[in-house]
Amino acid sequence: MEQQTPAPRPGALGRYILGTLLLFCVVTEAPAAAPLRFSAIENSAFTDFATEVLTEAYRRAGNSIEVQPLPAARALKASSSGLTDGELYRTQGLEKRFPSLIPVNIPIFLSHWQAYTKNTPLEIHGWDSLRGVKIGIRRGIATTDKGTEGMNTVSTNTNESLFQLLVADRVDVIVLSKINAQKEINKADYPEVTLQSPAVQIVPVYHYLHKKNAALIPPLEEALLAMTNDGELAQITDKHWPWLVQ
Template identity: 30%
Template sequence: MIFYRFKSTFYENPLRGAETTLSARKPGNTNPIRTLFAVFVLLCLQASVLPVHACENSECQEQKNTFRIGYVEGSLLLQELLPLLDRAYRQIGITPVFQPHPANRSLKSADHGLLDAEAGRSSALPEEYTHLVRVDVPLHHFRGYAYTNRADITAFDPEELHRYRVGQVRGILWTDKLLKELETLEVSSSPELVRILGKNWVDIIFMAEKTMKMLEQEQALESINIKKLNPPAKEQSVYHYIHKKHEDLVPELEKALAEILQTRE
């Protein structure tokens, strides 16, 4: 369970002195006209104080229009999708800021409104995330596979998984669902998952095919002798999700993403 601690901030009322002066008067000496005038002055003072907090410069407006978008730290697939989302948001006049978090924390923070959006998740989002709205343009068609470095394991069979030591990235929804009945070794990122396989701490790991290909390009994995097991463990599309307080942006985002993806084809 994740706990969020909020720091309370107390603001001193700049009109406290005026309020004290009015309340200190004795009822018998109160002049109705003077009281009405004092109330009028008080309201005018409040009106003059409030605009101080309004956005009056470009820097304030930029902060107001900044979207905080979470994504799974260490996910090379999602990192590849960030430029696409960045372009789409800027096209509709919003500056996105991308923040990496552990998978569970990122999703829950977006659902609770602590983040404005979640970069990418599967179409089968659990029902518990009731505050997230899907932007209905698939960003990527996803294939997830089991991988191993053991010569005697030649195919993926979910019925045989209980015989092996299995590793997964913590908080990845499709592997959580697939492996919910098993004891697994959980790590925080895909590169770490490959490392524990190389150290023979586990027999099988699960990962998006594209993420594994990117890891193979960036790191020397030949010594681990990783092989992909068929058939795929999971096939699905990846979508962008935003908090429902911003759902009025969905049509604009869908249009922008569709246009950008069409030009890529």
């Protein structure tokens, strides 16, 4: 019976080749996906709030985000063109003007749009109450653009300049969200500025994705609904605006 010759042991070169092949066969962890980047209205009191809400929502959905603050009109150009991944937040109905932007159908906030005057009472019964007066509004904001359509308006790029117009008697009334108005009032004392009630309009605020990211909507809606039901959304709201009564 013939005796089998044992296989030769690999030399140094063989061991090097074997080790190299084993190294390439090791399964490595895939690199993390790049954060999604969203346009946001610069100098808005909503931005920090919405960033915190959506950072948590995207974390639950397995993603991360970055925020790019821009002037309101430029922010919409960037998001609707796909230059950014969407709009951090905007009021309901934006998709009618910008079909490339799709709302995530769980509101993150209810925005109260208020009229402010300079020591002058004004009866508020919706937008039609403002006909016949000169109105200051923020440029590029869909809610006030639509609500004051056909009226006598003056547009500015910042909330601060809206208050300056009112105090200087260059407009009769300004309309902006209660959150942003309170931010300006906290920064500078405006004793002559009077909040008029009730709200001109109460509008749900939504997160919007560019259509290229439509596949992200179902898991994000699930995350936001869970945050609404487990109280996380209310806790973040109270953290940012403890004085606000929704």
